[in-house]
Amino acid sequence: MKIELITIGDTENRELKKVIEYLEAEKKSAIANGDEDKANNCWLHLESLDLNILFIRAFNNIKLKNYRQAWYELEQCEIKESYIRENSYKDHIVASRLDFIKSKVSKWQSLYPYCLFFSPGFKVGYYSCSICGHKVRPRSRCEHKKGKVYSGQLCVHEAHDMEVLEVSIVTKPVQKSSVMHDDSSLDFMLLERLSSCLDNAFEDWDVRWTKMKFPIARFSKVSKKDKCPCKSDKIFEVCCMGKKEVEIPHVDFLFSKPLSSDAENIVFPYYNG
Ligand SMILES: [Zn+2]
Ligand SMILES: [Zn+2]
Structure with a gap:
């Protein structure tokens, strides 16, 4: 029997619930019979299913703009993944998508505006x-x-x-869940933009952090006392206001599928003059 585990709908599938119940019962009886290898193997499969479910939930919550909830789930994925890897073997790591989840969890986390x-x-x-x-x-x-x-x-x-x-x-916490910010004051544009281009948690994508130059006229709505768009933490007036061009941080998302042409536009958060 093969069970699809990709979408949030799949995580609520009755067949999946049956598999989990079966593994839990097998684990219990293995423990009772002193069969350590079997009990450990059941643990490994249960935890790996749980990791995949958590990762799908986190993705789904990003799509629904429940960014804080997704942040907690991503952290749980990170912790769970390291325990599974520690007790796993090569074929299982491949079969349970551990490398994919590990790499994507840290990339999703890097797109959050949290810093304190x-x-x-x-x-x-x-x-x-x-x-x-x-x-x-x-x-x-x-x-x-x-x-x-x-x-x-x-x-x-x-x-x-x-x-x-x-x-x-x-700024670099042991527990990532203790976020200080109030989400309503933050900009989740990167998460919103990326998740809108993805249909499910297991589609491949990548992110590149670069810089891009724009003519100064495009920043005419930035007030001279505002923070400089180049993200130097200085105010605009003493930083880039006198320059011809301003170099601002730019994020490229790379996808393994072609996108609709309107999704390929650059989003410019300042005044489009
Ligand atoms: Zn002990
Ligand atoms: Zn500047």
Whole structure:
């Protein structure tokens, strides 16, 4: 039996739900029978299906302009993908589209306008192994390795007696979910533009960050006290206002399919004079 898993409709397919239920039951019985390899293999297939479903949901949410929700899902994909890869083998990595998802998740993330995040600093009393409960100390470790799967269960180190020390603001967060911005004040044009050209999450595309020059007349609606369109963070008056041309960041999207001709136009966010 082959199940398509490409669109959001596919993620709600009854056949897919049956496969997931079957794998969960198989995993449970393998654990009960002490069949570690089988339990781990069931874990691998369940997690990979879940990753594909999450990735499709993230894509769907970008299309629906639920950008923050998609951001959370992309981060979950990133974490899940690394655990699956750690416990996987070559053929499975290919079959479950791990490379594609990994590369596209980071490209989608790069198109977000988010740049500031909260970062809480914690003091942790101690960590314990999620498999055997052993209290992990520098000179006392159990046989389980963090990020590895044992009898169908992922080993993580659980933090106990946590205390928040301070919350700082950072640009490169450990947890990407702690976005500081209010989405309504941000420009999601790149995500909107790209997603409008794609029909599903698994169509191939790429992005190139370049620069493009425009004559100064095209910036006549930019006020002299506005930030300069060249993104130098200086105000227009002291930056590029006196130049003949302004060089601004430009993003090219590359697709593996031909686009309708109106989709090939350049979007110019300033005054088209
Ligand atoms: Zn352990
Ligand atoms: Zn400038």
